[in-house]
Amino acid sequence: MDDVYPIFLRLKAKPVLIVGGGPVGWRKAEGLMAAGAVVTVISLEFHRDFEQLPTVQRIVSAYEPGYLTMAGRPRWVLVFAATNHSQINAQIYSDASRIGVLCCRCDAPPAGDFIGPAVQRCGPVTLAVTSDGASPGLSGDLARQLAAQLDSVQLKQIELSARWRELVLQSVPNSEHRRKFLQRLSGEVMRDTIRQSGEAGAEALFRKWLMEAKESAAVVNSPATDVRN
Numbered sequence: 001m002d003d004v005y006p007i008f009l010r011l012k013a014k015p016v017l018i019v020g021g022g023p024v025g026w027r028k029a030e031g032l033m034a035a036g037a038v039v040t041v042i043s044l045e046f047h048r049d050f051e052q053l054p055t056v057q058r059i060v061s062a063y064e065p066g067y068l069t070m071a072g073r074p075r076w077v078l079v080f081a082a083t084n085h086s087q088i089n090a091q092i093y094s095d096a097s098r099i100g101v102l103c104c105r106c107d108a109p110p111a112g113d114f115i116g117p118a119v120q121r122c123g124p125v126t127l128a129v130t131s132d133g134a135s136p137g138l139s140g141d142l143a144r145q146l147a148a149q150l151d152s153v154q155l156k157q158i159e160l161s162a163r164w165r166e167l168v169l170q171s172v173p174n175s176e177h178r179r180k181f182l183q184r185l186s187g188e189v190m191r192d193t194i195r196q197s198g199e200a201g202a203e204a205l206f207r208k209w210l211m212e213a214k215e216s217a218a219v220v221n222s223p224a225t226d227v228r229n
Helices: 023-034 048-052 086-098 136-148 152-171 175-185 188-221
Strands: 015-019 038-043 057-060 078-081 102-105 118-122 125-129
Touching: 015 023, 015 086, 023 038, 023 048, 078 086, 086 102, 118 136, 125 136, 152 175, 152 188, 175 188
Parallel strands: 015 038, 015 078, 038 057, 078 102
Antiparallel strands: 118 125
């Protein structure tokens, strides 16, 4: 797995194509819809659970070479080859590569451009686990186990830090001071405050720290006193 680079993509309102309407295609569609993608699925048949995803565009058709560049089609951001025919999936991957679009081969993950991991969303935290396609079931089990072990206080700390971050960026102009302040928000003192005093206590501590940071910045930036003899 040293030849992969893990990233989290922002897919809101972006077009994604899945070829294959079976259980694998449905699971991919479900995850992509949760990320806000505009999902199109092409297949001759569709798994019954697609009824749970009414906003997915379903096209009843076999995949044909050249489909990705057919007139009127969007410029796909990602393509998932999720049919149960390896030759068709290989053709989809070849077509996607030809036009520079990343493609996941669901039947043979190492042969594609990227791997769809097992995902668990826990409030502000998203966990993604992959076994390079060796055992998707075990990857899912591991993701669920890790999610169950997350500390609810740390999740609240992350949620609050996200809320405070913009105010810190606006109020603490010095980049080094700002970095240290953000580190402080993620530290044990804030975590203990949340644990003992809840969100209200954490908010009060944050406001206290922010006021101190502003006062410190004002002292540093004030002009030197002009002393004349």
